Amino acid sequence: MTAAAVTKAEVLELAEQYLCPDRVRTMRTAGIAMVIGRREGYRLWDLDGTERIDLHLNGGVYNLGHRNPDVIATLLEAVQTYDIGNHHFPSGPRAVLARRLVEATPGMRYAVFASGGGEAVDLAIKSARRATGRRVIISLTDAYHGHTGLALTAGDERAAAAFLSDDPNDVIRVPFDDLAALEHALIAHDVAAVLVETIPATAGFPVPSTGYLPGLRRLCDAHGAAYIADEVQTGLGRTGSLWGTQHFGVVPDILVTGKGLSGGIYPIAATLLSEPMGAWLEQDGWGHISTFGGSELGCQVAGTVLDLTLAPATVERAAAVARRWARGLAELARRYPGWIAEVRQTGLVIGLRMHQEMGGMLMTKLLFDEGVWAMFAGFDRSVLQVKPGLLMDDATIDEALAAFDRACATAASW
Ligand SMILES: Cc1ncc(COP(=O)(O)O)c(C=O)c1O
Structure with missing residues (x-):
């Protein structure tokens, strides 16, 4: 069996048996089990066909996009x-x-x-x-x-x-x-x-x-x-x-x-x-x-x-990406003051803190369902790490921010 030939269910099964049983089970239970198939730029495609914007970037590994x-x-x-x-x-x-x-x-x-x-x-x-x-x-x-x-x-x-x-x-x-x-x-x-x-x-x-x-x-x-x-x-x-x-x-x-x-x-x-x-x-x-x-x-x-x-073009683009995220997150914080507590931003290094102790974790799941992959901070689960790529285009940023809006609206309605 080659890697390309297996289905998502088969991969999860193999991984649960041989790779990291607890991690696979935990992700499954949390409803965020993804098996990455195609990947391009700042997007990932789950083997089940779902497309997601990558705001985790494996911690910055994909600063310049997947498969640059x-x-x-x-x-x-x-x-x-x-x-x-x-x-x-x-x-x-x-x-x-x-x-x-x-x-x-x-x-x-x-x-x-x-x-x-x-x-x-x-x-x-x-x-x-x-x-x-x-x-x-x-x-x-x-x-x-x-x-x-x-x-x-x-x-x-x-x-x-x-x-x-x-x-x-x-x-x-x-x-x-x-x-x-x-x-x-x-x-x-x-x-x-x-x-x-x-x-x-x-x-x-x-x-x-x-x-x-x-x-x-x-x-x-x-x-x-x-x-x-x-x-x-x-x-x-x-x-x-x-x-x-x-x-x-x-x-x-x-x-x-x-x-x-x-x-x-x-x-x-x-x-x-x-x-x-x-x-x-x-x-x-x-x-x-x-x-x-x-x-x-x-x-x-x-x-x-x-x-x-x-390259000057990258430095310029990264600054524009940071500005667009700053504007978008400030707007979200204004619209959902009962849910978002703080936007921490230094360029493209961003933490979004929720009032709720597990707010970052909940955002990971809500965003996952809305087509965005972003991970909460392991030592402070009230915070969602937001890691946009240096070369992200405006349309992708706006699409991601729209997903944040839907996720916040859901959380605010609870
Ligand atoms: C801040 C920091 N330092 C070091 C490491 C370790 O890097 P690696 O996983 O490549 O060993 C990581 C990995 O996530 C990290 O985030």
Whole structure:
């Protein structure tokens, strides 16, 4: 049986048996079981034929749309010449992409590639520890940085404990946007790094106060800790700047990118390191190895992703998309004040908070039935994450907003 030959019911059956039983059962019970067949631009087609607008984008993987033709053309051309490469030797695609990322990112000097965001966060933590000679990591309460080793340990305590990966001696968690708590933790421990998402996705994209990230930067400097910016979701043009840190006017010591760097076509992620954070690369050439990290095919694809993301036409379009969403969501908030509590928006990084504790979760289901796929925030289920693509056209935005209107009307009628 080939994948193309199976029906939706057969796929769900197979997945429930062999892939992730609980997830499949939960999605089925919630009435949001989708099996993606065709996908194009910002649209997904369920195998049962239902069409939906994608406002989840797999966390930004599809910033430039599903099956972006320029990204596909790059991959097709790349496979004529390249493959994964060999981790002992540099290659043209890997070296050129490293230079491009470093040159595009203030404060950075080296790039180390990974096959996914979690692996890149792991390397960020390892580098900070190696540079500072300290172990303790400060992260945020309700943080998600991936499910690999150190990323899992540094994220949500319950998720780490489920795999016996929690380590209270090594990870201190402080609330978001709370400089006093951060300072207290920095004074109390010998801290290697403060690891934060620029706008925490799974917490519902709360917008940091004006002074928060600059204050965090100052506190890290004062206490000799590295500032690691996880830009897996907030990078690559989503805030209006290439990186969210640029939007907020701060320069971290280490910046992690992933998801969208792949163009949704070939997995690749990167850890960008400042001179001191990457000093170990000058001394220990085999200090870190990743067979698939920096695959030549992925590097070629990521080069095109950077070209497209930085193109003035894309930057302009992304700004127009953000403005249209801002107008549309403000109108919805005005029409449904009893349902919508708050619109949190930084460019295309948007959280829609409902008054009801489970409001974001309910919106996921209501929108699913209205032809939109958008996911609530895992750590704050009152919030719906809204992640429009950089190149979304006006008609698609308006169609999605009309679905939001219908969903809000239903919720308001309860
Ligand atoms: C902010 C953030 N960091 C890291 C990761 C981990 O990335 P990956 O799933 O590619 O390991 C994710 C994934 O959702 C993420 O949202």
